[in-house]
Amino acid sequence: MTKVLLITPPLTQLNTAYPATTALMAYLRQRGFEAIQRDLGIDLVNAVYTPDFLKRIFTQVKPTAKNRRMLEQQNAYVNTVQSVMRFLQGKDATLAVRIAGGDFLPTGKRFDNVADLEWAFGAAGVNDHARHLATLYVEDLADFIRENVDAHFDLVRYAERLSLSAPNFDKIEKALQTPPSLVDELMLQILDSYISAEKPDLIGFTVPFPGCLFSSLRCGQHIKKRYPHIKIVIGGGYVNTELRNLSDPRIFSYLDFITLDDGEFPLEKIILYLQKNEDINNLVRTFYINDNKVLVYSNNDEQNLHFSELPAPDFSGLPVEKYISLVALTNPMHKLWTDGAWNKLTVAHGCYWAKCAFCDTSLDYICRYEAPRVAHVVDKIESVMRQTGSSGFHFTDEALPPKLLKEIAEEIIRRNLIVNYWGNIRFEKNFTQELCSLLAKSGCIAVSGGLEVATDRLLSVINKGVNLRQAVCTAQAFADAGIMVHTYLMYGFPTQTLHEAVDALEVVRQMFDEGLVQSAFWHKLAVTAHSPIGKNPQAFGVKILNDKINPFANNDLPYTDGNKVNWEMVGAALSKATYNFMHGLCLDKPVQSWFSEKVPRPSVAPNLVISSMKD
Numbered sequence: 001m002t003k004v005l006l007i008t009p010p011l012t013q014l015n016t017a018y019p020a021t022t023a024l025m026a027y028l029r030q031r032g033f034e035a036i037q038r039d040l041g042i043d044l045v046n047a048v049y050t051p052d053f054l055k056r057i058f059t060q061v062k063p064t065a066k067n068r069r070m071l072e073q074q075n076a077y078v079n080t081v082q083s084v085m086r087f088l089q090g091k092d093a094t095l096a097v098r099i100a101g102g103d104f105l106p107t108g109k110r111f112d113n114v115a116d117l118e119w120a121f122g123a124a125g126v127n128d129h130a131r132h133l134a135t136l137y138v139e140d141l142a143d144f145i146r147e148n149v150d151a152h153f154d155l156v157r158y159a160e161r162l163s164l165s166a167p168n169f170d171k172i173e174k175a176l177q178t179p180p181s182l183v184d185e186l187m188l189q190i191l192d193s194y195i196s197a198e199k200p201d202l203i204g205f206t207v208p209f210p211g212c213l214f215s216s217l218r219c220g221q222h223i224k225k226r227y228p229h230i231k232i233v234i235g236g237g238y239v240n241t242e243l244r245n246l247s248d249p250r251i252f253s254y255l256d257f258i259t260l261d262d263g264e265f266p267l268e269k270i271i272l273y274l275q276k277n278e279d280i281n282n283l284v285r286t287f288y289i290n291d292n293k294v295l296v297y298s299n300n301d302e303q304n305l306h307f308s309e310l311p312a313p314d315f316s317g318l319p320v321e322k323y324i325s326l327v328a329l330t331n332p333m334h335k336l337w338t339d340g341a342w343n344k345l346t347v348a349h350g351c352y353w354a355k356c357a358f359c360d361t362s363l364d365y366i367c368r369y370e371a372p373r374v375a376h377v378v379d380k381i382e383s384v385m386r387q388t389g390s391s392g393f394h395f396t397d398e399a400l401p402p403k404l405l406k407e408i409a410e411e412i413i414r415r416n417l418i419v420n421y422w423g424n425i426r427f428e429k430n431f432t433q434e435l436c437s438l439l440a441k442s443g444c445i446a447v448s449g450g451l452e453v454a455t456d457r458l459l460s461v462i463n464k465g466v467n468l469r470q471a472v473c474t475a476q477a478f479a480d481a482g483i484m485v486h487t488y489l490m491y492g493f494p495t496q497t498l499h500e501a502v503d504a505l506e507v508v509r510q511m512f513d514e515g516l517v518q519s520a521f522w523h524k525l526a527v528t529a530h531s532p533i534g535k536n537p538q539a540f541g542v543k544i545l546n547d548k549i550n551p552f553a554n555n556d557l558p559y560t561d562g563n564k565v566n567w568e569m570v571g572a573a574l575s576k577a578t579y580n581f582m583h584g585l586c587l588d589k590p591v592q593s594w595f596s597e598k599v600p601r602p603s604v605a606p607n608l609v610i611s612s613m614k615d
């Protein structure tokens, strides 16, 4: 029987398991296949942050003006690293007082802007304060490794630059031909230990982000060389969005199969093919190389599994005790992404709205909405809690449907479960005060939703299905229920004017000021090939500058809307202002003063948010 090893490669996240291998393994085991999983990312971080590895890199690095400060403190780093990792893993809370005291940790450049943190954490917030300082310590070491040992190393991505908008395979291939770095060598040693212990026949890497591609291919290169009998497959979010039009076969020197969209069924078909139970023509949504070394896409795209038939994720084999909780920002909502062992669970498949102009609405993970039975969802919640011992859930749905969420909340309460959860929503009218109270009662602690461009004209162009007043009322309903709110914001949308960007910042300022949102993040619009704008650019006043199909990655489309706004300047102003708002600062400062160029005053009424709340 084909034995499958599923791997989360470096690096996705450090505080909890990424939810791909857990879902795949549960399905394969349910179908009677032999499958195991490992998180190579967290195992690598745990191997890097050790006295031995730090000693090794400190002795190899030549002193420069830039690294002298860290090198001078190398003994202190070597002596403290184990204690800091244990503290961040939640194994030694007693260290908090010493770390927060300020004299325990060596300090790199990330500590230069640490002022008096008492205001942020309060006298009682010693643990969070200490975790913030320990996070800076870990980040300083990551900077040191990147600048002196391995240019690809980062805490949440690995060699991301190589894979971001890679129209061809040249740069990635060239990097793969260089000798492995010290960190690469460590990663490959860990991989060797998995292979010698488990003896797999097929290894699957999930590649959700561009920052996981290089490490997967580096592993693939090693496996092909040392264990040529083992087959390799990759799939995941990056692959699904970027590699759908792959025509360059060179990547197949490092792997054997690439699957698209949900991986369960394609993986099952690959196993059946390897076991000689099925013909290669039965592969589903899979790229491979045939005997003539020609790239083939298997098609059979319409074959899929019903989401409601999929089992609860299986966490066995993951080192739950090794994940580390980081506190990069002092904002309590923002830190949810990096702090805490949140179990990741998808409640329904796809997005129940699936109409926003910038979103990948033509892809399966958005457009195929399928809601399971409520009892099945809550059964999964109970199963995961039993496995991990954690009652915290991050529902990873693109947008949680209010009706389904209401029924889940009622079932959680009916079963007397203690659950704490958060996830994405749309700011839509069905999230009433009554529903938000029910959600809070069932354990909802936070939501995140797109306010996007935060002006009514553009929300309508985007086809968001909400207007500002409604979004404000929904945010208020959550706030009144004691549920924290994060909002995703966007600038540079086609036809957006500078004045509209200033207006958007004023709306955001007012929402922070009224306590309706606790955190926010701005990003510049990217036109993707799978979005309504990418599919029909003329309808949005956009001209695609280069529509030729690349041999490797295809997703971001270079475009112009003829707009001459300096979006770099605007983006810097929006981010800086919002960073301050998130810390409760500068909320009375006129928003136009954040911009480095002269901009118009906002035309939004100074009490827009308050008057909307009274509607």
Ligand code: SF4
Pocket (backbone or CB within 6 Å): 351, 352, 353, 354, 355, 356, 359, 360, 361, 366, 398, 399, 426, 450
């Ligand atoms: S942006 Fe969110 S709400 Fe809009 S279609 Fe995409 S997933 Fe759905």
